[in-house]
Amino acid sequence: MRTIDQFNFCNQKVIIRVDFNxxxxxxxxxxxxxxxxxxxxIDKICSDGGSCILVSHLGRPNGFQDELSMKKIIDSVExxxxxxxxxxxxxxxxDSILKASSLKPxxxxxxxxxxxxxxxxxxxxxxAKQLSQLGDCYVNDAFGTAHxxxxxxxxxxxxxxxxxxxxxxxxxxxxxxxxxxxxxxxVLAILGGAKISSKIPILKNIIKIVDDIIIGxxxxxxxxxxxGGNIGKSICEDxxxxxxxxxxKSAEKNNVKIHLPLDAICSLDFDNNSSSEVFDIxxxxxxxxxxxxxxxxxxxxxxxxxxxxTILWNGPVGVFEFPNFSNGTKALGKxxxxxxxxxxxxxxGGGDSVAAVKAFGIQNNMSYVSTGGGAMLESLEGKTLPGIxxxxx
Ligand code: AMP
Numbered sequence: 001m002r003t004i005d006q007f008n009f010c011n012q013k014v015i016i017r018v019d020f021n022x023x024x025x026x027x028x029x030x031x032x033x034x035x036x037x038x039x040x041x042i043d044k045i046c047s048d049g050g051s052c053i054l055v056s057h058l059g060r061p062n063g064f065q066d067e068l069s070m071k072k073i074i075d076s077v078e079x080x081x082x083x084x085x086x087x088x089x090x091x092x093x094x095d096s097i098l099k100a101s102s103l104k105p106x107x108x109x110x111x112x113x114x115x116x117x118x119x120x121x122x123x124x125x126x127x128a129k130q131l132s133q134l135g136d137c138y139v140n141d142a143f144g145t146a147h148x149x150x151x152x153x154x155x156x157x158x159x160x161x162x163x164x165x166x167x168x169x170x171x172x173x174x175x176x177x178x179x180x181x182x183x184x185x186x187v188l189a190i191l192g193g194a195k196i197s198s199k200i201p202i203l204k205n206i207i208k209i210v211d212d213i214i215i216g217x218x219x220x221x222x223x224x225x226x227x228g229g230n231i232g233k234s235i236c237e238d239x240x241x242x243x244x245x246x247x248x249k250s251a252e253k254n255n256v257k258i259h260l261p262l263d264a265i266c267s268l269d270f271d272n273n274s275s276s277e278v279f280d281i282x283x284x285x286x287x288x289x290x291x292x293x294x295x296x297x298x299x300x301x302x303x304x305x306x307x308x309x310t311i312l313w314n315g316p317v318g319v320f321e322f323p324n325f326s327n328g329t330k331a332l333g334k335x336x337x338x339x340x341x342x343x344x345x346x347x348x349g350g351g352d353s354v355a356a357v358k359a360f361g362i363q364n365n366m367s368y369v370s371t372g373g374g375a376m377l378e379s380l381e382g383k384t385l386p387g388i389x390x391x392x393x
Pocket of ligand 1: 192193194195198216217218219235290291292314315316317318319320321352
C-alpha cells in the first residue's frame with residue numbers, strides 16, 4: 001500500500017478523489033464530516049508544497065443540475081479547510097484546464113460535480129484519461145465510492161505511476177484489516193438491521209473469521225422462525241429460512257458461537273407510540289411484532305461484548321429511529337464503548353449503525369467509525385474494492 005506519507009509532493013499537481021457527497025438542506029450543508037475527513041490529506045499535500053485538484057460527486061445528477069453544483073458546497077469546503085478554494089465550472093473543459101494549469105503550490109481547486117458527466121459512472125476510459133491530464137499524480141481518498149469502478153475512482157489510476165492511498169482511505173483499509181485478518185481474539189461481529197437477505201454474504205464470509213456473532217434486530221426473527229419459534233407479526237423473510245439453518249450449521253462446523261436474542265420488546269403497530277410488551281423470542285403474541293431487544297437479550301449480549309477484544313458492529317438491534325424502541329441499540333453502543341475503553345478494537349460500519357452512534361453521541365467512544373456504507377459492506381463480504389485494487393496494480 002503506497003500512502004501519501006511515503007512521498008514528497010513539492011511542486012506536484014495532485015488530483016485527489018474525495019467524497020464530498022454531503023447532505024444539503026435549503027442550500028445549507030447540514031453535515032460537513034465528509035469534508036473534514038479529507039482535510040488531513042489536503043493539508044499534507046499543501047504543506048509539502050504541492051497543489052490539490054479535488055474531484056468529487058454530489059448526489060446522483062442526471063446531466064447538469066444547478067442544485068447539485070459544487071457552488072452549493074464551496075463555502076463549507078473553504079471553512080473546513082480554512083483556506084481559499086478555487087472552483088471550476090466544468091470537469092474536463094476549458095475552465096478546469098486553465099485553472100489547473102495555473103495552480104500555484106499550496107493552492108486548492110475544486111472541480112465541478114464529476115457525475116454531471118455520464119462517463120464518470122460508466123467508467124469511460126477516455127474521460128478518465130482527460131481527467132488524469134489535469135495533474136501529475138493521483139490520490140484516492142474516497143472510501144465511500146471505492147466499491148465503484150467509476151472513471152475518477154478506479155479507471156483514472158491506469159494513467160499514473162505515482163498513485164497513493166489518501167489518509168482516510170488508508171485508515172479505512174487498516175481498520176477493516178484489523179477486524180478481518182489481524183484482530184486480537186476473541187473477535188465478535190454484531191449484525192443487525194431489517195433484512196437478513198442483505199447480510200447473508202457478510203455472514204458467510206465472517207463465519208470463517210470471527211469467534212462470536214451476535215444477530216439482532218429485524219433480521220433475527222427469520223432465525224427464530226427457522227428454529228421453530230412463533231414470531232407473531234415480526235419482520236421475516238420466509239425465503240431465507242433454509243439459508244438461516246445452513247448458517248447455523250456452518251457456524252457450528254466452524255466453531256463459531258451465534259448469539260440470538262432471548263426476548264424482544266414487541267408492539268401491536270409499527271409506531272413509536274404503540275403499546276408494548278416483552279415476549280420470549282420463541283413465543284411472541286400473534287398480534288405483536290418485535291421492535292427492540294428485550295432485557296434478557298441485552299444481558300446476554302453485554303457479556304459477549306465485554307469479553308471480546310475485537311468488535312465489528314453493523315446494523316441496529318431495534319427500530320432505533322423510534323425513541324421508544326431505541327433502548328437496545330443505545331445499550332449496545334454503551335457496552336461497545338465500555339469494551340473499547342478496556343482495550344478492545346471496535347469498528348462501526350454500514351449506514352444505520354453509523355447513524356445510530358452519531359445520534360447517540362458515542363462516535364468518539366469507538367475505535368473507528370467508517371465513512372463508507374456500501375464500500376464497507378462489500379469489504380466485509382470479503383471483496384477487494386475496485387478503487388483499492390486499481391491503486392495496488
Ligand atoms: P439495514 O439497512 O438492513 O441495516 O436495516 C436498518 C433498519 O433496520 C433500521 O431502519 C431499523 O429501524 C430497522 N430495524 C431494526 N430492527 C427492526 C425490527 N425489529 N423490525 C423492523 N425493522 C427493524
